[in-house]
Amino acid sequence: MAESPAYPVGLRLTARRTVVLGGGQVAQRRLPALIAAGADILLVSPTATPSVEAMADAGEITWERRRYEHGDLKDAWYALIATSDPDANTAASAEGEAHRVWCVRSDDADAATALTPATGRSAGVTVAVLTTDIHDRDPRRTAAIRDALVEGLSDGTLVARQHRTRTPGVALVGGGPGDPDLITVRGRRLLAEADVVIADRLGPRDLLDELPSHVEVIDAAKIPYGRFMAQEAINNALIEHAKQGKSVVRLKGGDPFVFGRGMEEAQALAEAGISCTVVPGISSSISVPGAAGIPVTHRGVAHEFTVVSGHVAPDDERSLVDWPSLAKLRGTLVILMGVDKIGRIAETLVAHGRAPETPVALIQEGTTAAQRRVDATLSTVAAEVAAHEVKPPAVIVVGDVVNVGPDSPA
Known part of the structure; x- marks a missing residue:
């Protein structure tokens, strides 16, 4: 037989x-x-x-x-x-x-x-692959098919939407520094399953083109604010769509909780009784310097790194940063959102003890095709920013690690 x-x-x-x-x-x-x-x-x-x-x-x-x-x-x-x-x-x-x-x-x-069988798991699904050819069992082929299916389900390139009733809610997804390949596997999968995506300008925009046509994509910068502040309007949009029974993704650049106001959104959702999932993202504070060849720490050079926001100047009463103390540190200083304030930041650091010749690197549009790097020192950085017309978004690295990497100007 x-x-x-x-x-x-x-x-x-x-x-x-x-x-x-x-x-x-x-x-x-x-x-x-x-x-x-x-x-x-x-x-x-x-x-x-x-x-x-x-x-x-x-x-x-x-x-x-x-x-x-x-x-x-x-x-x-x-x-x-x-x-x-x-x-x-x-x-x-x-x-x-x-x-x-x-x-x-x-x-x-x-x-x-x-x-x-060759088995793998992704998003609550077990994929099991068996060969049907009893005379030519090829474990490498079944494993390769398994890997392709699991990878597709994991990164969202193989979309199998759920047809049973899903629990509505919001996922705060960190999209990483800009390169669409640097979003997490879970973030990409949730994005592929979303009904509504509310996206930041700094999120990985290329991923939006991959979404099915029925997905509603909302540019957070274009939400009509009316009498609301921008963040309050975004919170209201998240709540409104989730209450309609939709699966909502709030796609943010970097990590939701690193100067991303993600906790404000999570708190608003909690107050409205809406479930919220937080998906961490790769922070630009580390990934962008790395993409430009700069390690934020290096043996014998820097044993610490500090990340601060530069969206308000050191002499602004709203600033919560202890700039005089930062000037006394020997490690790496990473500044986000500080391009237009870098002149006053550099002056403050020098005034409180940081050497004027301390290396500085500015990486604009990090990890994207438009990435570029401008090198300076604390004494020259304001002039270099103006001369090279450096624009946000840009990550600023201050410290000797700037001269360590293979792409350093030294």
Whole structure:
């Protein structure tokens, strides 16, 4: 009788006896999924890898340090046969057949009663891939198909929208410094599943072009403010759309909580009784200098870095930054939103002890195709900004690390 393709099925192994024969690399790879499935696992093996032994020490599995014996598969629901002894594998497989226990064999898939698919997980979905060609089983191909599906589901390029009723709410998503590839996997997936996206000017704009046509995209800068302040109007827009039962993404540049006013939005949503998910993003304070070849810390050069907002000048009564204390620090100073105030910031730092020749780098439109870098010192930075017409958004780095990287002017 011709052999037929395997029938795919999902096993519920919670609290059910599962036997693993062999404690080598195969067991090390397969045990975590069995543990996650809640199986009651008995490992039978004279030895085990350090990782498998750690699972036993943690109480995740029961380990009997011996070879396979007839009767080990009694009352088992599922067995993984992976010893280095072919005779023991054959005997265990025969026992499984006699007791109607589904068995996977690492040494001879054709002699097994069950096959392990190439599996992966993303967004609450398990992807399992089995070959249908029984004469040409290619584990590398099934693994590659698995990886492509999981990656597509994870980064949002493979969109499978949920058709059951979803819980409305808002996700505050940090989009990273500008390059669309630098958004987190979770952020990109939530963006692909959104009904409404309220986007900042500094968010990764290229991602908006990938959204399905039914998604409503709202430019936060163009929300009619009326009698409201800009932030209050944005809060109201988030609440209004969420109350309509929609899945809303607030797409912000960098990280929502690094000078992004994300907590104000989270607080407004909480007061309105709307669920809120925060998805951290890569902050431009670290990523943009890195993209320009500047490490914010470096052994023997800087053991600290400080990130401050420069949106108000040092002599402005609204400033919460202790500029005199910052001038006394020896580490790296990263200034966001400070291009138009950098002259007064530099003067203040020098006046309180920072050397006038301290290197400064300004990185405009960091991580995007328009990125450019302008180098100066504290004594020359105001003139260089004017001469090179540096415009926001730009990240300013002050400190000796400016001259460390491969792109440094030194």
